[in-house]
Amino acid sequence: EPEVTQTPSHQVTQMGQEVILRCVPISNHLYFYWYRQILGQKVEFLVSFYNNEISEKSEIFDDQFSVERPDGSNFTLKIRSTKLEDSAMYFCASSGETGASYNEQFFGPGTRLTVL
Amino acid sequence: AQSVTQLDSHVSVSEGTPVLLRCNYSSSYSPSLFWYVQHPNKGLQLLLKYTSAATLVKGINGFEAEFKKSETSFHLTKPSAHMSDAAEYFCVVSLNDYKLSFGAGTTVTVRA
Numbered sequence: 515e516p517e518v519t520q521t522p523s524h525q526v527t528q529m530g531q532e533v534i535l536r537c538v539p540i541s542n543h544l545y546f547y548w549y550r551q552i553l554g555q556k557v558e559f560l561v562s563f564y565n566n567e568i569s570e571k572s573e574i575f576d577d578q579f580s581v582e583r584p585d586g587s588n589f590t591l592k593i594r595s596t597k598l599e600d601s602a603m604y605f606c607a608s609s610g611e612t613g614a615s616y617n618e619q620f621f622g623p624g625t626r627l628t629v630l
Numbered sequence: 631a632q633s634v635t636q637l638d639s640h641v642s643v644s645e646g647t648p649v650l651l652r653c654n655y656s657s658s659y660s661p662s663l664f665w666y667v668q669h670p671n672k673g674l675q676l677l678l679k680y681t682s683a684a685t686l687v688k689g690i691n692g693f694e695a696e697f698k699k700s701e702t703s704f705h706l707t708k709p710s711a712h713m714s715d716a717a718e719y720f721c722v723v724s725l726n727d728y729k730l731s732f733g734a735g736t737t738v739t740v741r742a
Contacts, residue, residue: 518673545728556735557674557720562728570728605674619730621666621674 516540518622520606526628527596535591535625537606545569546589547607547619548581557605563589596629603627632657634704634721636733643711644741651706651736653721662724663704665695666732669717677719680704691715716740 519538527533539546548560562569563581580592589608593600603626607619637652655661665677678689685697691714695706704721721733 547728549730549732557732559725559729559731564728570726572729607674618664618676618679620676623671623673 516620518606518608518620520604520622520625522625523623524626524628526630529598529629530595533593533596533627535593535604535606535627537589537591537622538587539589539606539608540620541587543608543610543620545609545617545619546581546583547609548591549605549607549621550574550602551605551624552599552602560591560604593627596627598629601627601629632661632723632725633731634663634723634733636719636721636736638736639734640737640739642739642741645713646710649706649708649711649715649738651719651721651738653704653706653733654702655704655721655723656702657723660699663695663697664722664724664730665689665693665704665706666720666722667717668720674720677706711738711740713740713742 521536546563549557551557559572561571561575578594582590603624605624606622609617609619633656635654643649660682663680666674667677668674677693678687680687680697688694693708695704697704719736722730725731
């Protein structure tokens with residue numbers, strides 16, 4: 515069964531450093547997403563991406579964040595200068611062709627980012 | 631704005647007894663609602679989804695949920711809990727084509 519994969523599973527970085535979180539969505543999906551979950555809080559939407567551009571982003575997704583689909587398989591989230599409050603579990607998701615609201619978003623296992 | 635509220639942060643049941651996870655939604659129109667499950671160190675897996683086709687929705691692993699507009703609820707149930715049901719469960723509403731809004735989650739513990 516196809517699945518979304520994410521690497522690394524755990525990333526530790528120093529405050530102010532750049533990090534890139536990587537995701538491989540399901541191969542025939544066209545819509546891609548990043549969510550995050552700070553420990554003890556809700557899963558929050560960060561950004562959606564379609565046709566090589568951002569479809570929607572939340573207020574959390576400021577200039578420190580960027581997303582890219584550098585090739586036909588990877589989808590990345592970059593944080594330029596990490597802050598302590600960026601420590602969270604980051605989930606990548608993808609969904610099928612239509613992007614309709616009832617389409618299931620398939621989630622990866624997450625990358626736990628720890629900023630020291 | 632659409633949102634969901636999960637009424638229990640933690641539910642503990644004995645194996646073989648029913649499970650009830652409560653979720654209320656807030657929406658100005660008929661929402662698309664989902665239940666996702668997350669087992670330790672695993673991704674979020676869809677259990678079931680409501681898209682206005684039928685109010686009683688059956689999902690995987692024996693779970694089902696009933697959409698009740700009059701009560702603005704979408705509670706998740708299973709007649710008989712199994713040890714493998716121990717996980718975190720999220721009630722989720724689709725805000726639009728591109729964004730999901732998650733409840734706070736309910737942790738289920740199953741006692742032998």
